[in-house]
Amino acid sequence: MREWFENLAQRERAFLVVGAVVAFLIIIWTLVWTPLRGGAFELDESLAEKHQLLGNLRRAEALRGAGDSGAPGTATQSLVLLVDQTHRDHGLAGTLSRNQPDGGDGIRVTFQGASFDALIHWLVGLQQGHGVVVETASFDGTRQPGIVSATLVLRRS
Numbered sequence: 001m002r003e004w005f006e007n008l009a010q011r012e013r014a015f016l017v018v019g020a021v022v023a024f025l026i027i028i029w030t031l032v033w034t035p036l037r038g039g040a041f042e043l044d045e046s047l048a049e050k051h052q053l054l055g056n057l058r059r060a061e062a063l064r065g066a067g068d069s070g071a072p073g074t075a076t077q078s079l080v081l082l083v084d085q086t087h088r089d090h091g092l093a094g095t096l097s098r099n100q101p102d103g104g105d106g107i108r109v110t111f112q113g114a115s116f117d118a119l120i121h122w123l124v125g126l127q128q129g130h131g132v133v134v135e136t137a138s139f140d141g142t143r144q145p146g147i148v149s150a151t152l153v154l155r156r157s
Helices: 002-007 010-068 079-089 116-130
Strands: 096-101 106-115 132-141 147-156
Touching: 010 116, 079 096, 079 106, 079 116, 079 147, 106 116, 116 132, 116 147
Parallel strands: none
Antiparallel strands: 096 106, 106 147, 132 147
16 A cells, blocks of 8 residues: 555655544544534523523522511511511621601611512512512612612501
């Protein structure tokens, strides 16, 4: 085989070498690179679906938790007690710095260093499970992403 190759003209040898390199690159591209790239794309899609599912599960859990905390008679329970009991269930323990009644059917609450997401889930739970709506809200960001200080006025609807 080597004799045959050496007996070829210089131009024919160069043509065969270049052809072999091109064929090698095509084979590598087809058998190695394309499947790897396709697998990475499928993994990216799968990861995105799992993140979406996780978000849906967290929202469902927050709603379920808000529904569970609604004991019989919560419509007549004072807002001070309701806020005190429910904010801990949503991961806000230790962040409620002040609560004071605001009229006959309202309460003003102040949170320091609270997770914004947990605060919003808590408010959604209050609205859906107990008929409590946000009348006014003031949020101030902190140096930590996702952590806020907030003052809210809540009322029964």
